[in-house]
Amino acid sequence: MKTVFIPAYDTEAAARCQAACETIVPLHRDMDVPATFFIVTRLLEGAERPRYAELLRDERFEIASHTVNHILIREQKALGLPAAPWETIASEVARSKRTIEEVFERPCEGLRAPCSFEDGLGGDTRLIECLHREGYRYSSSQAWGPQCTLPAPLAQARRYDAQGFPDLWEFPAHGWHENVLKGHNATPGRFLLWPPVYPDHLLSRCVKTPEEEFAVNRFFIDKAVELNAEFVSLIWHPWSLGRFDPEMTMLRLTFDYVRTLGLPFATYRDLRARRD
Secondary structure (H helix, E strand, O other): OOOEEOOEEEEOOHHHHHHHHHHHHHHHHHHOOOEEEEEOHHHHOOOOHHHHHHHHOOOOEEEEEOOOOOOOOOOEOOOOEOOOOHHHHHHHHHHHHHHHHHHHOOOOOEEOOOOOEOOOOOOOHHHHHHHHHHOOOEEOOEOOEOOOEEOEOOOOOEEEOOOOEEEEEEOOOEEEEHHHHOOOOOOHHHHEOOOOOOOOOOOOOOOOOHHHHHHHHHHHHHHHHHOOOOEEOEEEOHHHHHHHOOOOHHHHHHHHHHHHOOOOEOOHHHHHHOOO
């Protein structure tokens, strides 16, 4: 079975993400490439709702939760951020799913935790039970390497069976948080592990051009194929993509390369459907 490439976007900043999606969405449609949009649903409850509903209402797109207000649903030790109060977490997990289903009139199957974690939701039985109770079918919240470093390794799907929920899956994300790769939030060196997970992938500075960013993507795509991984999915944010590369040259280069390799595209929803 060929490695599947899953384009996915953490869509979280009102005006900046919407402006970027005005270019990202037509590119996906022109190239007939599906995608998963993990969206902060306050964008679907405010003035932005009509435009987001219009932009993302496409059968090629999966719409999944990124909470309501981009809250921390667990402590993020690498960034020194505490978790929100439990009552807030439980409310946002439920409310974000309901909002997506109301706006897009289709099931919301997945949730990506803001900032993500080294082990996804591992060890937090109450949180895993909450997702299960609300009807989520997967989490995509593992997006850091050992000791909360970057890049995130090419970890593959696993179930939360140890916590008693074998039908809830974790689908990790891979590579660099591209906003860090570009120095938009922090410098890459702050998060590097030594010795590195991938000694053949070493960075000494932020990427400076879309072509340099594509070269980083290509490394992880090639490595996934080499490892015969089921899937590879990079960590993208519309606001950061638009700030760095408003023409979305990197996306086009990446999608063209995936097609050159003969790899299929998919959404996380498609990946979950394989398990039914």
